[in-house]
Amino acid sequence: MLSNKSFVRKTRHGRVIKVVREHYLRDDISCGALFCPQCDTSKAALRQTAENILVVDTNVVLHQMDLLENEIISDVVVLSVVLEEVKNKNLSLYNRLRAIIDNPTRHFFVFANEHHKDTYIKALAGETPNDRNDRAIRVATQWYQEHLGPSAKVILLTNDMDNRSKARESGIISETVQAYVQSLGKPELLDLVARSDAMDIDKNEAEDLRPNKKAVVYAEHKVMSEITAGLHQGRYHQGKLRVNRYNPFVAYVGSESVGEEILINGRQDMNRAFDGDVVAVELLPQSLLPGSQAVKIADRDDEEEEEEPVGLVPASADDAPQESQVQENSQLTGSNRPCGRVIGIIKRNWRQYCGSLEPMKMPGGSGGNVHALFVSADRRIPKIRIQTRQLANLIDKRIIASVDSWEPNSRYPSGHYVRTIGDIGDRATESDVLLIENDINSRPFADAVLACLPPLPWSVSDQDLLHQQRQDLRNLCVFSVDPIGCKDIDDALHCKLMPNGLYEVGVHIADVTNFVHPGTPLDEEASQRGTSVYMVERRIDMLPKPLTEDICSLRADVERLAFSVLWEMTAEAEIVSVSFTKSIIKSSAALSYVEAQARMDDSRLEDALTADLRNMNRLAKIMRQRRIERGALTLASPEVKFEIDTETHDPLDVGMYQVREANQMVEEFMLAANISVAEKILKHFPAYSLLRRHPVPTPNMFEPLLRTAAAVGVHLDISSSKALADSLDHAVGDDPYFNKLIRILATRCMTQAVYFCSGELSLPEFHHYGLAAPLYTHFTSPIRRYADVIVHRLLAAALGLSNLPPQFRDRSTLTSISDNLNYRHRNAQMAGRASVELHTLIFFKNRPMDAEARIVKIQSNGFIVFVPKFGIEGPVYLIGKGASKIASGSTSECSWVVDEEMQTVRASDGNCTFRVLDVTHVHIEVVEPQPNRPKLQLTLVS
Amino acid sequence: MEFISPEGLRLDGRRPHEMRQLHAEVGVVAKADGSALFEMGNTKVIAAVYGPHEVQIHSQQLHDQALVRCEYSMAAFSTGERRRRGKSDRRAMELSLVIRQTLEAAILTHLMPRSQIDIFVQVLQADGGTRAACINAASMALADAGIPMRDLVVSCAAGYLNSTPLLDLNYIEDSGGGPDLTVGIFPKLDKVSLLQMDSKLSTDLFEKVLTLAMEGSKAIAEYMRQMLLENTQKLAFARGTLKR
């Protein structure tokens, strides 16, 4: 059957045209009931055993997703009209709904009511699209009841009163979400019902409980049409709001129309916007620019004073607090950053948040409905008001909550409880929180993914051996060097002196793409995960264990498939030629860094392997020297390593990661392989190569470093990476640790390197600043990084070994892949750091101790210290709340004079002076200012 | 953009291997020697054939075969935006050429030396797949005119979107940016006379999409043959040569 849909649409040029689209109505769409005698049941999902078959309307999907995600809701019909509306209104909810539908245990079924000949309806004259869709939902519900007959009870779930009464008129059973959940007899599930809907049902209850109902706390948001007009006229500016990670009362909006970031100061001006929301901003007149602190204090008064947390040392500029940098800049240059206030929200970025309830007194009686404040683990998120009937259960738990709405008359957004993760303070729970907050998928691999693995036990087959394009390199003396206990060995090396006096050096990388084929579920999963995640006590793999630890791992004495980079080098480490081949290798030794170093250092050893190691090390040193001469930076980051108790997974000891010559040797050849591969793939695929670049830091990113250095009389030249490298070399003090400290401070001035698609940028932008390399990519760790998997495929295609997968021929697809990789990579790092912070906390819980520390920055109320032994950094307060009592020694009434310009702080009695980069001693301990909120505290030791 | 829902329905409700509704009529232009109207869904094309007749411009005359000329145009009202389109814009020129070449391969031109056959094709309504519809309409008009042909030429388009081969793309699918190809075949001889594709597609996928387009063409051929047969029967009744 055929029906034509016609509608009127405005074109981009403002002309109005009539669009006519065909709309086919079918008689072969099945109802999805497993027990239906008339329809095809091959894809059916609705069970006869279900008490009810539920039909949901669009608003239920839009507002009650957390409830739908709960297992109690099953046997649901999702009409295509609903699905389409959800997709147009909120893509992330649509994706969540799709995930439920795809899960076979949930018994959700999509019914294409819009294409079914009996359920398609045409809009009546004068009927609004919304009314028409509501009617379509009712017609479809009625059809289901008639089609399935008395064998099933079909219920329409809708919170729309009008829709409900019309449904009842035509004989459809219809309930509100609230009433339906109540009928299930599980009161705790009512917590999942979103508040905005709950409110129109028990309005009286809600009104009584909400404090200062009448007071308007925030300005009303402007209506969308006014925002659009304002944006058009240039009165308003659109951009994504970013809240400062270290000070949640300050946010920035990157605006193209203004050309720089607009500062939003205080919750009042943020006007209910969340981090990541797309907002419309109005610029504030000059008179209201910062300096007038009054506004700030007014909206802070009820929140506890925010203190800077003690945490890991930032590894790059992306981790460091931004705010201090900004304020200092404006002081120095006198330039005023534009300030603004949010006048409307264009697109919400609400997600689910991990956190816990703010401690509160238990109300009298139990089981009642109480309001509580939810505090997110992410400091950028404001507290969320939720209702719960199970306060006693939740009060010491880590829970997930989501936001439903934020009315102007409410200080906090309202939301609802989603689920419990576990007990606060429990190591496993806290670890899970870190994973969830960083959007890391730690679920076991699905069966469909595992089905892509080759059968075990796997070994090299004759087919692999006879393959024309695979070179047999089993005769070479190949070995691997990795950290102790490494099971996923993805690289191995060899070095052979050839008769002509040249060295043949090879880097052999696990041939992961021989097992991970494009488009398979295994590939999709790896592409989504993007990288393996290394937490202190566990590893979350990108690929299933049989691949990472067995089939692909280049273990000793077994034959393995590899992708090899082979160079011919002179004794001066000049590359004469480079070639690439798929190969079969048999590693003769899997060494640890310690073992390799010991072999090289032990002059009595004269075996072939040790000789190869020494040759390689010599070549590596020359290559490294040359790289440094080119301007590569030797930066430093204090990497902390925990010794973990194998039983309890609690940390036993903590120390710095030691870097040996052997580490540097392996690193050098990996860099060389990555560079050679980058050159090769870019030559063949100028527009479709996946490369990695490290942007040149802007001068003002170096500002804090330069000021610190100047305060101690060191001049740094930042004009180029070469100049910086040289002046870092010359920055030596009396103190042996001084140089390392300066390098650590320099490292955090830079941003992170990122993946990109070569077609999106021009050649000069490909530059890798830190390595001083014009081209760079990732090739050497395909077991744990998806970028390397892509690069393997690109290289194989460049060598003519295989076809380039079609999605790589599409620049926008490749760009979205690289965006995802950057996101995953960043999250994996954040989670890893957070995991170290968590374990540092657990470590110090029972072991308060004193340690040597360095002052890295003087600020108005004290200074920031860095504790090298544990790699942590945090504030020591001299002034104000939290100031240490013993700091001033004998005179307890002493006051401090801070000179931020000279970076010194002096006791007013002149007894004691602290300068930046000075050595001091601090006491580290865990304190609990609030129950269940332990944190590290640093105090001065006299 | 999602062109096929996970439930397997396209935007207009078809499944990937389904064609739009076909409709054809012959003898729609009384003055012409042969004519046909051909519809694939909302795509509507009319074709008229004149000839064989004497060659108009003497210098163009071919002494061993017939001269086939083709003129393609789009009605100003054929798309949502009313716009006068010339017969000489580049797209129209290219299409005229493609239609002429495809049909010329079917006409037994050597039987009609020193004569001329004119084919006029006009798109009345465009909704994707106009190229295929034009060839089908012209092919039926030629048959209606009684021009000797090796076989009917039948054409159909297919594309590849959301990793699925799709038959007979409509306008939205056509502008989806995926690879699409138009194939023209001689259904009885089982030979290909036209194959056009503008974008890249790996060989195994190309194979799949091509097979789909050819299957589609065969189904169209079946329908066209039926329509022609009905028309001939009608004519035979009218003449009284065929009795019920």
Ligand SMILES: [Zn+2]
């Ligand atoms: Zn049925």
